[in-house]
Amino acid sequence: MPKKKEILVVDDEPITVELLEDILSHAGFSVRKAYNGKECLSAVKKKMPDLILLDIMMPDMSGWDVFTRLQQEYKDKVKVIFVSAIEVSQERLEALKNHGLKDYITKPFEPDDLLQRVQKALE
Numbered sequence: 001m002p003k004k005k006e007i008l009v010v011d012d013e014p015i016t017v018e019l020l021e022d023i024l025s026h027a028g029f030s031v032r033k034a035y036n037g038k039e040c041l042s043a044v045k046k047k048m049p050d051l052i053l054l055d056i057m058m059p060d061m062s063g064w065d066v067f068t069r070l071q072q073e074y075k076d077k078v079k080v081i082f083v084s085a086i087e088v089s090q091e092r093l094e095a096l097k098n099h100g101l102k103d104y105i106t107k108p109f110e111p112d113d114l115l116q117r118v119q120k121a122l123e
Contacts, residue, residue, distance in 0.1 A: 004030040005122055006047075010040040010066070011055040011083070016107070020053060020083070023111045024118070037061025041069060048077060051102070051121055056084040071100055081105060081121055083114075 007029050009020045014035065021031045032049060034040040036058055044052070052070070056063035063082060070078045081103040088096070093104050102121035105114060 004028060005050040006030040006032060007118070008032045008034060008040065008043055008049040008052045010034045010037070010052060010058075010063070012036055012058040013055070016055070016083075020114075023114060027115050027118075029118075037063070037066040037069075040066050044070065044074070044078065048074070051079045051081065051118065053081050053083050053105075053118075056082055056086055067101070076100070079121055081117065083107060083109070 007024055009017050009024070009031055011017050011020070012035055017033050017035065021033060024031050032043055034043050037060060040052065040054065043049075054063045054066060063084065067080055067082070070080060078100075079102050080100070082096075082101065083105045085107045087106060088104055096104065103117050105117060
């Protein structure tokens with residue numbers, strides 16, 4: 001039996017974390033949770049997930065800062081999708097992808113679209 005893919009969900013809004021956990025676990029993924037940037041970095045240090053779904057707007061340490069730290073420490077070993085209410089331009093998205101971002105999902109999202117994009121990032 002193949003190992004379940006593990007996804008680390010990082011968001012300071014517990015309701016968003018629970019929603020993502022529900023969608024992903026029903027789709028057969030193993031889900032770990034973090035509620036801020038420091039928890040995310042600590043969780044990654046303990047065990048690298050297959051994918052990180054990362055919010056941008058968080059207190060203490062923004063998703064941008066977390067992404068930058070992850071890229072500095074783990075470069076090609078880490079896969080990140082931003083999940084945020086902030087809209088980004090196509091130019092900004094391309095620049096982020098050139099720096100290793102797998103995708104950018106805007107809240108609110110459709111569960112089916114989220115799952116398709118997660119699958120694509122994991123390929």
